[in-house]
Amino acid sequence: MDQIVKHLVKCFKKRTILPYLLELRISHTCNLNCIHCAGVNKKINYKSALSLNEWIDIIKQAEKLGIKECLVIADKEPFTYPNIISLMREIKKHGIYGKTTTNGTLLNKQIFEALIEIGWDCVNISLDGPDPDSNDYIRGKGAFNTVIKNLKLLRDIKLKKNKTKPKIIFNTVIHKRMFEKIPLMIILASKLKVSSVDFHPLSVWFPRIKHLELTKNQVSCFDRIIEETKNLAKEYNISTNIDIFYERKWEYEQKQDFANQDKNKEDKMCEKFFSLPCYLPWYFISVQEDGRVNPCHTLDSGKENIRYKKLEQIWKSKYFNDTRQSLLSKKFFQKCLADCCVMQAANHLRLYNKLRSLTFS
Numbered sequence: 027m028d029q030i031v032k033h034l035v036k037c038f039k040k041r042t043i044l045p046y047l048l049e050l051r052i053s054h055t056c057n058l059n060c061i062h063c064a065g066v067n068k069k070i071n072y073k074s075a076l077s078l079n080e081w082i083d084i085i086k087q088a089e090k091l092g093i094k095e096c097l098v099i100a101d102k103e104p105f106t107y108p109n110i111i112s113l114m115r116e117i118k119k120h121g122i123y124g125k126t127t128t129n130g131t132l133l134n135k136q137i138f139e140a141l142i143e144i145g146w147d148c149v150n151i152s153l154d155g156p157d158p159d160s161n162d163y164i165r166g167k168g169a170f171n172t173v174i175k176n177l178k179l180l181r182d183i184k185l186k187k188n189k190t191k192p193k194i195i196f197n198t199v200i201h202k203r204m205f206e207k208i209p210l211m212i213i214l215a216s217k218l219k220v221s222s223v224d225f226h227p228l229s230v231w232f233p234r235i236k237h238l239e240l241t242k243n244q245v246s247c248f249d250r251i252i253e254e255t256k257n258l259a260k261e262y263n264i265s266t267n268i269d270i271f272y273e274r275k276w277e278y279e280q281k282q283d284f285a286n287q288d289k290n291k292e293d294k295m296c297e298k299f300f301s302l303p304c305y306l307p308w309y310f311i312s313v314q315e316d317g318r319v320n321p322c323h324t325l326d327s328g329k330e331n332i333r334y335k336k337l338e339q340i341w342k343s344k345y346f347n348d349t350r351q352s353l354l355s356k357k358f359f360q361k362c363l364a365d366c367c368v369m370q371a372a373n374h375l376r377l378y379n380k381l382r383s384l385t386f387s
């Protein structure tokens with residue numbers, strides 16, 4: 027987050043717009059079937075998917091464009107893509123910081139040794155509870171024990187090779203069945219040498235997961251849980267974002283309020299830029315498995331495709347500029363309100379607050 031803030035401020039001072047983070051969405055399949063999965067059921071056949079050489083060409087273009095971070099991700103699970111390690115190797119070869127997010131069940135000794143050898147920077151592991159009862163209710167029987175077995179293996183290999191990378195982060199969705207166990211995620215992280223626990227609010231995409239929403243009673247206890255978690259995180263030296271839950275600002279209804287809040291303020295350019303409802307199109311590019319390129323993966327217009335244009339041309343295209351213009355006039359798209367993940371709303375708010383505190387305090 028701090029790096030992105032610095033990047034945005036630097037670009038603003040130079041009156042330029044440059045991408046910082048490239049997202050590669052490399053697969054649409056998964057070995058699990060989690061009940062809260064929002065993965066898109068896209069009809070893609072592998073003939074229309076980008077080849078490894080096309081992905082490699084995108085990475086070369088990204089380096090030339092000055093992109094600093096690359097997130098290897100999927101609409102589902104990235105480790106179902108057979109060439110993932112070759113792709114990651116290429117990213118590191120071009121000096122770009124590499125992150126990936128995975129369910130952790132397909133990892134193995136060979137993959138860990140390759141990640142260590144290429145110097146991969148960070149792996150986010152999705153784990154929705156500190157025990158099989160809370161995690162596997164969401165992610166399926168056996169998922170918890172598989173992930174823990176894999177993380178113990180990675181911890182031991184890193185120790186043996188005296189390596190600190192890749193850094194491991196837990197991505198944990200907070201839901202009703204694990205609420206009281208939130209602090210235990212910190213203890214589990216410490217045992218497995220996981221450096222950070224990032225908590226996410228549950229996005230209720232479908233009625234079938236409504237029963238996983240926190241109860242009123244749980245919400246009323248949230249501050250106590252946050253305090254306990256923070257204290258443990260301090261004691262065990264684990265980073266966490268649990269602070270964002272103090273204000274409950276991630277909630278869906280607040281997105282539009284947030285977009286509206288500065289509408290009546292003075293309309294100076296700097297005011298406009300430092301009070302946007304979303305900054306993604308100012309630092310982020312998302313490339314889909316079939317070559318479509320978007321300023322965020324929720325706004326998927328299909329207007330630009332890497333097969334027909336260079337990354338730089340797309341970054342400067344009418345589609346990207348129109349998206350920015352709309353947000354500059356504080357207009358969310360309908361899709362932002364309907365489909366943007368609640369965590370993005372929390373991230374936008376954190377970015378917004380940081381930018382404003384830097385600039386206007």
Ligand code: SF4
Nearest residue numbers: 056058060063102129
């Ligand atoms: S692991 Fe991720 S992509 Fe796979 S089913 Fe679960 S939430 Fe969806």
Ligand code: SF4
Nearest residue numbers: 304306322324362366
């Ligand atoms: S969908 Fe979300 S991330 Fe995308 S532009 Fe809208 S608010 Fe930003």
